[in-house]
Amino acid sequence: MTATIIDGKGFAAGLRERIAGHVAGLKSQHGITPGLAVVIVGEDPASQVYVASKARLTAEVGMHSVKHELPRETSQAALLQLIDELNRDDAIHGILVQMPVPDQIDPNAVINAISPEKDVDCFTPANVGKLAIGLPGPVSCTPLGCLMLLRDQLGELSGKEAVIIGRSNLVGKPLAQLLLRDNCTVTMAHSRTADLASVVKRADIVVAAAGRPNMVKGDWLKPGATVIDVGINRVPAPERGEGKTRLVGDVEFDSAADVAGAITPVPGGVGPMTIACLLANTITTASLLNGLVPPK
Ligand code: NDP
Numbered sequence: 001m002t003a004t005i006i007d008g009k010g011f012a013a014g015l016r017e018r019i020a021g022h023v024a025g026l027k028s029q030h031g032i033t034p035g036l037a038v039v040i041v042g043e044d045p046a047s048q049v050y051v052a053s054k055a056r057l058t059a060e061v062g063m064h065s066v067k068h069e070l071p072r073e074t075s076q077a078a079l080l081q082l083i084d085e086l087n088r089d090d091a092i093h094g095i096l097v098q099m100p101v102p103d104q105i106d107p108n109a110v111i112n113a114i115s116p117e118k119d120v121d122c123f124t125p126a127n128v129g130k131l132a133i134g135l136p137g138p139v140s141c142t143p144l145g146c147l148m149l150l151r152d153q154l155g156e157l158s159g160k161e162a163v164i165i166g167r168s169n170l171v172g173k174p175l176a177q178l179l180l181r182d183n184c185t186v187t188m189a190h191s192r193t194a195d196l197a198s199v200v201k202r203a204d205i206v207v208a209a210a211g212r213p214n215m216v217k218g219d220w221l222k223p224g225a226t227v228i229d230v231g232i233n234r235v236p237a238p239e240r241g242e243g244k245t246r247l248v249g250d251v252e253f254d255s256a257a258d259v260a261g262a263i264t265p266v267p268g269g270v271g272p273m274t275i276a277c278l279l280a281n282t283i284t285t286a287s288l289l290n291g292l293v294p295p296k
Helices: 008-030 045-062 076-088 107-113 123-134 141-154 172-181 196-201 253-257 268-287
Strands: 035-041 062-072 094-095 161-166 186-187 205-208 226-229 235-238 245-248
Touching: 008 045, 008 268, 035 045, 035 076, 035 268, 045 062, 045 268, 062 076, 076 094, 076 107, 094 268, 107 196, 123 172, 141 172, 141 205, 141 226, 141 268, 161 172, 161 196, 172 186, 172 205, 186 196
Parallel strands: 035 062, 035 094, 161 186, 161 205, 205 226
Antiparallel strands: 235 245
């Protein structure tokens, strides 16, 4: 293995420390305690673990943390009512509704109900538009985390060839906006891309966000490429015992680490950055809601 392992977990811990400093500054200089409300509907175990760790880390950086756990059969009207209350609550600066929501609820109705000023996931059309034209506002958490790791690893991104695999509203599309803003030449690949391996071969930066375990192989990569593996896939791990599983990314780690210049591990790469960026977004929205310039 020749690649540098990009330590997202360590980077995220440092970012949370800086965020704690911003929280302390907002409290002491402006009397503002940034507040984040996380809403989860239903009992999906993975989402529950994720929401619990969001709530814990929010409190750890000194923010006001509120968690609403609603039963699976919650109606759309009841959820929209709660969002409306949170929109009007001055102690709350960020609202996150954990997706996916159960079938009786239309996710677009939920997204449209969240005030864009409190939309820390950057899901609302208003914030997606702001991101596209470069106005200040929250930036989608996972793409922001990827950008931070890339800047930290490579410094200047200008002129780099970036290939993003996956074009979701959550990851691929917003990340393309961010990399364009940093003057990369961006290619977006997806399930209909012809000869994906040769598209990936020309990339200085590869971001894999397809949700396909171990799809990107080492021999697809340009030697020295920087690889950001967003994928989180649970696969059977019989070597750990009967019925056991483990997490893998979208990149076949061992073969890729022999060719890449740097690579994120799964777990411990992009995942921890996502939560830290959610907290960073809450600082941004708390600042903007109070007429302050958000910290860089
Ligand atoms: P989606 O399912 O919404 O999107 C997947 C994208 O990958 C689609 O654009 C799809 O193409 C493309 N794709 C699927 N199969 C292939 C293929 N064989 N070749 C090329 N492209 C393909 O997923 P998300 O964006 O929500 O998530 C992607 C992955 O990232 C998942 O593993 C998810 O768990 C993980 N994730 C991790 C986060 C983190 O914090 N680390 C946060 C969010 C997601 P098409 O549009 O043509 O269907």
